[in-house]
Amino acid sequence: MNNWVANVAEEGIYTIEITFDPEANDEDRITCTLTKTGDVTPVEHVYTVAGTENLFGSYWDATDEANNMVKGEDGIYTWTKNGVEFAAEEVVEFKVVQDHAWTYAWPSNNWWYQATEAGTYNVVITFDPAADDMNKITFNATPASAYEMGDVDHSGDISIGDVTALIDMLLTGGEVPAEANCDGQEGASIGDVTALIDYLLNGQW
Ligand SMILES: [Ca+2]
Ligand SMILES: [Ca+2]
Structure with missing residues (x-):
């Protein structure tokens, strides 16, 4: 009456064998055997930003390796570009694509940013593959002039x-x-x- 339930004790690759004996008693008709045959190897993906030419140099090019993001120790991927010139109300759009293909790309609607005023900006985009779809991406455009000469690490003072x-x-x-x-x-x-x-x-x- 109830469905057969087979519990998988640990992550892995399994061979599953189900047998059915119509002649047996009800409780013995079905057997299910799970045999672990190997470990799952985590897949290492490549994440790339693809979007408008004014920020990314190429135009919506998922294969542009120059726009690959860099993986941090925390598992979060980052793309940085300093000294970007934006005109007032200039618009940037992009997606983060997986493995240089559009099959998996975030967000589903393009990320959309409009510069409020003309100037030179330092742009940082982050991507967290582990976050849910609404929180995978952050985008920050900081006016480059906010930092004085010598404040290389952007701490606010020179040391x-x-x-x-x-x-x-x-x-x-x-x-x-x-x-x-x-x-x-x-x-x-x-x-x-x-x-x-x-x-x-x-x-x-
Ligand atoms: Ca110099
Ligand atoms: Ca500093």
Whole structure:
């Protein structure tokens, strides 16, 4: 009368065998055997932001590896772009796509952002695959001018932490915010580190 219930004790790959003997007594007609044959290997996905060309450089291109997100130790993926120029009321739209295909993409309606005023912005997008659909994505566009020159780690003041942050950026070759340019020469170099240390020692640029 009740359905047959087979409990799976632990996650894994199983072989399931069900037998039915019409000649047996009611309680013996059905047998069900679960045999574990292996472990489940977690699938590592690639997440990429794809959207309007004004922010992402390519146009709704799910295959653009330049826009792959970077996985953090907490399992949350991040995409960062510093020094983005937005006109007043400029609109950005995007989705986060899984494995360079549109089969799985969030949010179902495109993420929509409109810059309130013209300026240079640092943009950070995060994606949490484990969160429910409404809370997977965060988008932050911070005016780049909010940080003063030398405040590389965006802590609000200039300290030895900024020297460390700048050296980290030089070593990893990541995007460098405008405020990391301390020597006035374009781009980030060891000259910016020297200028920053000079400032810490002397209190002036
Ligand atoms: Ca700082
Ligand atoms: Ca520089």
